[in-house]
Amino acid sequence: MALSGIQIYKMLPRTNCKDCGFPTCLAFAMKLAAKQVELALCPHVSDESKAELAESSAPPIRLVTLSANGNSVKAGNEVVMFRHEKTFYNMPGLFLRVKDDLSPEAIKAAIAPAEAFKVNYVGIDLTMDGFAVESVSGDPATFAAAVKATRGATKRPLVLISGDAAVMAAGLEQLDGEAPLICSANSDNWEAMADLAKSHKAALTVSATSLDELAELTGKISAKGVEDLVLDPAFRQLNSSLIAATQIRRLALRKNFRALGYPMITFPGDAGDVGRVSVQAAQAIAKYAGFVVIDEFLPEMVYPLLVLRQNIYTDPQKPIQVQPGLYEINNPTADSPLLVTTNFSITYFSVANEVEGAGLPAWLLVTEAEGMSVLTAWAAGKFDSERIAKDVKRFGVAEKINKKQIVLPGHVAVLSGELEEDMPGWEIRVGPREAVDLPGFMRDAL
Amino acid sequence: MAEHTVVFDAAAEVSVPRGTLLADAARKAGVEISQPCGGQGRCGRCAVKVTKDGVRRRSTLRLSAEDVEAGYALACQTVVEGDTEVTVPAQEKIARLLTTDRTVAQVQVPTGYSAAADQTIKRFGLTLTPPSMVDQTDDWSRFTAGLRQQAGIELGHISLPLMRQLGAVLREGEWQVTVVLDLAEEAAPRLIAALPGLLPDSAPLWGAAVDIGTTTVSLWLVDLLSGEVQVQTAEYNRQISRGEDVISRIIYGSKNDGGQEMRGLVLESIGQLLERGCRRAKIDASEVMKMTIVGNSTMMHLLLGIPAASIRLSPFVTAVNQVPPFRAEDVGIGIHPEATVDCIPGIASYVGADITAGVLSSGMDDTESISLFIDIGTNGEIVLGSHDWLVTCACSAGPAFEGAGVMHGMRATRGAIEEVWINGSTYEPSFRVIGGGQPQGVCGSGLLALLAEMFLTGILDKGGNLNSSLPTDRVREGEHGLEYVISWGHETKNGDGPANDIVITRVDVDNLIRAKASIYAGFTILADSVGFPLEAVDQVLVGGSFGKYINVEKAVQIGLLPDMPWEGFQFLGNTAVKGAYLALLDKHARARISDIASRMTYIELSADNSFFEAFTSALFLPHTDMDRFPTVAKALQPELETEE
Amino acid sequence: MPIEIPKDKWPGSVREITLGATAADGGTRTSTVTVGGEKALPYMHFEAQMPHKPVIALEIRDRLPDDWSTLLLEHWGDTAKDPAAWAKAAEATGVELLQLTLSLTDADGNPNTPENAVAVVKSVLAATGLPLLVFGTGQAEMDNVLLVAVAEATQGERLVLGICEDKNYRTIVAAAMANGHLVNGRTPMDVNLSKQLNILISDMGLPMDRILMDPTTGALGYGIEYGFSVMERLRMAALQGDSMTQQPMLVTPGFEAWKTKESKVGKDVPAEWGDWLKRAIHWETMTATALIESGADIVVLRHPESVKRIRVAIDELSAVPEMA
Numbered sequence A: 001m002a003l004s005g006i007q008i009y010k011m012l013p014r015t016n017c018k019d020c021g022f023p024t025c026l027a028f029a030m031k032l033a034a035k036q037v038e039l040a041l042c043p044h045v046s047d048e049s050k051a052e053l054a055e056s057s058a059p060p061i062r063l064v065t066l067s068a069n070g071n072s073v074k075a076g077n078e079v080v081m082f083r084h085e086k087t088f089y090n091m092p093g094l095f096l097r098v099k100d101d102l103s104p105e106a107i108k109a110a111i112a113p114a115e116a117f118k119v120n121y122v123g124i125d126l127t128m129d130g131f132a133v134e135s136v137s138g139d140p141a142t143f144a145a146a147v148k149a150t151r152g153a154t155k156r157p158l159v160l161i162s163g164d165a166a167v168m169a170a171g172l173e174q175l176d177g178e179a180p181l182i183c184s185a186n187s188d189n190w191e192a193m194a195d196l197a198k199s200h201k202a203a204l205t206v207s208a209t210s211l212d213e214l215a216e217l218t219g220k221i222s223a224k225g226v227e228d229l230v231l232d233p234a235f236r237q238l239n240s241s242l243i244a245a246t247q248i249r250r251l252a253l254r255k256n257f258r259a260l261g262y263p264m265i266t267f268p269g270d271a272g273d274v275g276r277v278s279v280q281a282a283q284a285i286a287k288y289a290g291f292v293v294i295d296e297f298l299p300e301m302v303y304p305l306l307v308l309r310q311n312i313y314t315d316p317q318k319p320i321q322v323q324p325g326l327y328e329i330n331n332p333t334a335d336s337p338l339l340v341t342t343n344f345s346i347t348y349f350s351v352a353n354e355v356e357g358a359g360l361p362a363w364l365l366v367t368e369a370e371g372m373s374v375l376t377a378w379a380a381g382k383f384d385s386e387r388i389a390k391d392v393k394r395f396g397v398a399e400k401i402n403k404k405q406i407v408l409p410g411h412v413a414v415l416s417g418e419l420e421e422d423m424p425g426w427e428i429r430v431g432p433r434e435a436v437d438l439p440g441f442m443r444d445a446l
Numbered sequence B: 001m002a003e004h005t006v007v008f009d010a011a012a013e014v015s016v017p018r019g020t021l022l023a024d025a026a027r028k029a030g031v032e033i034s035q036p037c038g039g040q041g042r043c044g045r046c047a048v049k050v051t052k053d054g055v056r057r058r059s060t061l062r063l064s065a066e067d068v069e070a071g072y073a074l075a076c077q078t079v080v081e082g083d084t085e086v087t088v089p090a091q092e093k094i095a096r097l098l099t100t101d102r103t104v105a106q107v108q109v110p111t112g113y114s115a116a117a118d119q120t121i122k123r124f125g126l127t128l129t130p131p132s133m134v135d136q137t138d139d140w141s142r143f144t145a146g147l148r149q150q151a152g153i154e155l156g157h158i159s160l161p162l163m164r165q166l167g168a169v170l171r172e173g174e175w176q177v178t179v180v181l182d183l184a185e186e187a188a189p190r191l192i193a194a195l196p197g198l199l200p201d202s203a204p205l206w207g208a209a210v211d212i213g214t215t216t217v218s219l220w221l222v223d224l225l226s227g228e229v230q231v232q233t234a235e236y237n238r239q240i241s242r243g244e245d246v247i248s249r250i251i252y253g254s255k256n257d258g259g260q261e262m263r264g265l266v267l268e269s270i271g272q273l274l275e276r277g278c279r280r281a282k283i284d285a286s287e288v289m290k291m292t293i294v295g296n297s298t299m300m301h302l303l304l305g306i307p308a309a310s311i312r313l314s315p316f317v318t319a320v321n322q323v324p325p326f327r328a329e330d331v332g333i334g335i336h337p338e339a340t341v342d343c344i345p346g347i348a349s350y351v352g353a354d355i356t357a358g359v360l361s362s363g364m365d366d367t368e369s370i371s372l373f374i375d376i377g378t379n380g381e382i383v384l385g386s387h388d389w390l391v392t393c394a395c396s397a398g399p400a401f402e403g404a405g406v407m408h409g410m411r412a413t414r415g416a417i418e419e420v421w422i423n424g425s426t427y428e429p430s431f432r433v434i435g436g437g438q439p440q441g442v443c444g445s446g447l448l449a450l451l452a453e454m455f456l457t458g459i460l461d462k463g464g465n466l467n468s469s470l471p472t473d474r475v476r477e478g479e480h481g482l483e484y485v486i487s488w489g490h491e492t493k494n495g496d497g498p499a500n501d502i503v504i505t506r507v508d509v510d511n512l513i514r515a516k517a518s519i520y521a522g523f524t525i526l527a528d529s530v531g532f533p534l535e536a537v538d539q540v541l542v543g544g545s546f547g548k549y550i551n552v553e554k555a556v557q558i559g560l561l562p563d564m565p566w567e568g569f570q571f572l573g574n575t576a577v578k579g580a581y582l583a584l585l586d587k588h589a590r591a592r593i594s595d596i597a598s599r600m601t602y603i604e605l606s607a608d609n610s611f612f613e614a615f616t617s618a619l620f621l622p623h624t625d626m627d628r629f630p631t632v633a634k635a636l637q638p639e640l641e642t643e644e
Numbered sequence C: 001m002p003i004e005i006p007k008d009k010w011p012g013s014v015r016e017i018t019l020g021a022t023a024a025d026g027g028t029r030t031s032t033v034t035v036g037g038e039k040a041l042p043y044m045h046f047e048a049q050m051p052h053k054p055v056i057a058l059e060i061r062d063r064l065p066d067d068w069s070t071l072l073l074e075h076w077g078d079t080a081k082d083p084a085a086w087a088k089a090a091e092a093t094g095v096e097l098l099q100l101t102l103s104l105t106d107a108d109g110n111p112n113t114p115e116n117a118v119a120v121v122k123s124v125l126a127a128t129g130l131p132l133l134v135f136g137t138g139q140a141e142m143d144n145v146l147l148v149a150v151a152e153a154t155q156g157e158r159l160v161l162g163i164c165e166d167k168n169y170r171t172i173v174a175a176a177m178a179n180g181h182l183v184n185g186r187t188p189m190d191v192n193l194s195k196q197l198n199i200l201i202s203d204m205g206l207p208m209d210r211i212l213m214d215p216t217t218g219a220l221g222y223g224i225e226y227g228f229s230v231m232e233r234l235r236m237a238a239l240q241g242d243s244m245t246q247q248p249m250l251v252t253p254g255f256e257a258w259k260t261k262e263s264k265v266g267k268d269v270p271a272e273w274g275d276w277l278k279r280a281i282h283w284e285t286m287t288a289t290a291l292i293e294s295g296a297d298i299v300v301l302r303h304p305e306s307v308k309r310i311r312v313a314i315d316e317l318s319a320v321p322e323m324a
């Protein structure tokens, strides 16, 4: 059980000696409770307290890292069922699967667009995370050639798929000094697969269609010294895979059930039809997958999937923001007034709703203020004349409107002087303090 | 149906059917009983004393068990079931009865205060041998020798201006001289004043305690010998004209001559209070020998003319937390130029001397039990803890509860409406005005009461929207949307005409709700952050400069204070100035503040989303989560009469 | 020893709400739709039976919209010019509900009138037997006029009238109350605000089984994570027994997704965005998928291809799997 700040405080020396670098023992205890510092920073803690505090600090879901050529994909280390409870940490890796019934050239051709794929979303470059190679030939040499072709076409981490240990071994031979994921160990082949994972420092997927079976297998395999495991609860329907994923995560988090305390892999590509693939992949991203494997590289699907992943894994403790930009309310024309506010969502909504609700067309410039409200942002120096002037430029506001006039929120009336200097030629108007008064102001004063 | 006789004040007698309300019986008997809330058992103003018991009390909501024991009953909630005798007490008496009014206690000189043992400012009368041809010792040596021999003090510091005056003073007093010394630094006593002649021992030695609030500046004049507070006075901080909150002040103060201007404004505010205080005490300001000042970190910086810009910007550090003592003249305060100005230490950018002093005066640092201390001000400051641990946070509540930033808000002075009741069926208000007479505006406690009454009578919905469909002309469309008229122009000091009506607007309501939400969110998050359950708090100490009293019940009804048994609340008034007063008097108290400052843990509320979450859930009357306010939920239920 | 699966036993449940009324109940609908009733988190069949699947609504307008993506207009073609024909075509896609959104003005820019709104609603009601949601223009003053007229002219139909907001709910709620309709309360992505509006509406006396809540979700890429979490939290609060959060959730992924640049714009966008129409469909379906995963009871869509995909997804999720 997680201890509260006060509970931890009671185990500390309570002398406020500051040796830990914090002003008081309580301040340090709260940082400990939030898992932001190490206990070792306090040199005076008793052995007894140390033992008590160390307990339960091991992560309930193991962190598994795939790597190659300096690229890596991490999964695991999650601590909550729902993102609002804290946050989801490690975004599921998105992998494209190729099969060894393709020629090496065809494999390279299939990989190339996915490898090159890079799309910018709110300043972040979204890309694929790696590739999976599956043996359908059952032939070690063919598989080896396919792996080799894949490795030649990408520097990203790989997933190798074959239930045949001999085939897998041939594939693994092609990879050197990297940590791939191999798929899958089941009740028949687990010993041989575990040996391969061990000798090649690979992570190993364990596959079964019941949790009991999964847990039994992971138990046996970890007893052989292979710790980097990935679970494949091999359901391919939305309902059963959702339930299995939920149950596994719950067991790991709530019961500290180590045998299922591993990240999971899903194969939406198996669904075939693009409609089902996209929905399954979306569910996997929202609900607990660590690795997601698709079979067809479709940029129009991959882009929204990567955006969804980015969204779900945003830290919910951060304030709610809207995208900075120039927003249109009620189809404004070049003669409509220009209002400015910050990108805190509640602020944006209250301004936009009032104006929209009153049926008044307007341009609303939403500035980058790190998601703070007008007053807070202004207090912290994130909503000042310099920033407003910058965003007016950045979003090409001047090209959209005829009259160079901008309406400031009444709360920051003090900015008008500076803004006049920073935006020569513009008329700076001070609007009302509260959004409710905006429609009236716009009707009477503009 | 049976008839019973009811006798009022042993004079008026009526006969009424069984089941008649006492209030109706009184009306029939021609006896005046005031019912500001319209007979809904909410205001408690219709309390009467039943001397011969023939009644049944449906509700005793506003009465304590002892009151009921003593025979009190609410006339509007009590039915006649037998022959009864009743006395109707005077209104003032009732005011004291109401269990939920928490009036700020009179300031008491701390028990055991001894100027000799505790005070660092000392006064001595010296009688020196005049110089002569046989004794040509210089004035200075004569003076220091006298001090050494007669007071046992080896002088450490004297200023040049004092040295210049010394000869004249000694001669004017014919070698009798009164000296005032600051002994805070034991090894090096500092001369503050040398005055001609001797003073009687009973003459007061003046000091001043000052709280520079963002909105209100308070000053107490104190006799350092007896410890008694002689004058209390307060005024809005003149800096308000340059911004309502600390951030605006910092920004303004960071520009060109803004810092000088800010400093000037606060010095003017202090000067104005000094002048008024000294006039009342009939003294000259130069007789004040020491001033102890508290205030939040920004106010302290602006007073001293120290740049405050770093307070606002990450990583939020102050220029100085522990200010050494200065001479009054150097600070620019018009008391004795050599007087000591002692600024109480703060902890961080947003936890200033006002909190450390507040904690001291609340005494929460000195007890086993867990206290929640809420200082309701422009910056709501909150401290939770005990002698074992203390956590604190600050939340920006705005000045609404100090009467500022509200259309007809004012300070809690003469002419301010400080208590309001609204009749639940006519929506007509009645109110109490400080000092009696016609109202001029509404002070913090009045606003709080108003909000609660408007909510309970349905003028406001839980979201704070005014209901325009009620059968009253008091809810009307105004300049800022809907508003409620508390007092028509002709009833006020302001004069006739709608422009002079005292109203509360929708924007005011929003401001008040935001203020209360921010404070409520502040203490819930503070408790959460250390994992301490709010229900386990032993007492809630409420401070603030918004009035002389607070109606706890109403503060709970609007969701400003947690819904806990009323006995658990104490209203401490302006704890900051009180802390300054204690530190002014007693060097041990002054040392305790330093100790508090060193062990209090500051929690930054804006670090994550949780404060905002808690804030939105508190932006509702009383709160989105009604389970937190069981007594309010009960009060909102249609009356359930329990038959015996 | 088999693993013991931790099961949540929730004290509360979501309210069951029926939309639309047949002749027997004073309306003219040929079918009604009941949503809500959940006793567990979405699709946790091993904990509790799910009494009602989420349902899909298609959004139509009272006239050819001027602010819709051309992809949608191309798809609907001329049917979008006639609300009754549009309603029929929409019904043919197999949705359970229709959402009719009223416009601020007519095609010539004249303000909409109560007479027109009533006429359109009546023609749609005549053209289809599905229960209907009628949403206003989003402008308080206009909506108060239009929706009151619509409510009165369709007494007893159990329409869903939208949109109630915290600053403008009284008139619409009163109209719904007086004429036997339901309301949809919309709040901007905040658990507390959703709950507060439910309280305000129910304080006016409208029974709780006539209130739907729309927590506003944002679209994929435009804040959906907030909508997602707010819905998860609302649903958990409901299951924990918080009566004022137990309303079924109506969400509008069609509206949200189709206003994003990704769906609206086909030219001068990065090549990596892929095919425009396919991308727009993905945008709508993935937005909707995230929302049904987090507890949506009614999803309002705009494109029939998305309807098809979400239908498959809902059916698959709602079926009780063998393992459970």
Ligand code: SF4
Binding pocket: A012, A013, A014, A015, A016, A017, A018, A019, A020, A021, A022, A023, A024, A025, A028, A041, A042, A043, A044, A045
């Ligand atoms: S080092 Fe240890 S004893 Fe010292 S203040 Fe930090 S936690 Fe307390």
